[in-house]
Amino acid sequence: MTNIVIISHSKEIAEGTQALLNQMAGDVNVIVQGGVDGKIGTSYDHIQALINELTDDALCFYDIGSAEMNLDLAIEMYEGDQRIEKVEAPIVEGSFTAAVKLSVGSSIEETLEELNKTFG
Template identity: 40%
Template sequence: MVGIVIVSHSSKVADGIKDIAQQMAKDVNIIAAGGTADGEIGTDAFKIQEAILKANTGNGVLIMVDLGSAVLSAETALEFLDEELRQNVCIADAPIVEGTIVGAVQASTGAMLKDVLKTAIGACTLRKI
């Protein structure tokens, strides 16, 4: 099953999104990687790398990010991975809450990484009202 890493500048935000998504997709390996290593606001490439390794079950990892510098930290984390794993990790350009939830539900069906990514990106067009 595809694993999911949630990268937010806030550990509380990442943990909260994980809690919601895990309710919808109990069997998906979802790892929150919010905040810095010392508990401050920000992102940490090493923390993200560790989360990717924990989320990986052999079927790929989807990374959900909140802001632009989270993308930069995630891209840096990818550089620390071996080539084989790096080829099976995607960063989604999607809303972090909605994208994580629909991506997790899609992953729970056993979908491939490209399909989970497509579903998460599709959350960009979800209407709330």
């Protein structure tokens, strides 16, 4: 199974996106990290911990600035065996597209191909 990971500066954006994806593609596992200590921001340590705990492959979506930088660093430092892909697509629209593709049985490669075709 392929996870969808949402990294946002805002807890509400991350959880709202998760709620949308759960309603539209409930059989896809959506993991979120939003905000830091109840405020706007991202944390490399939180993102790294999330990435290191993954037990399946993951497509990772992010919003702005330090979310991308911290996600890049967490993926670079990742030493596990899962396939962890950063996706260059809008956080809501991209993760929605990925969740729907995965929910109908598409592979991670097919899902990435669709994302690249749609948002690339």
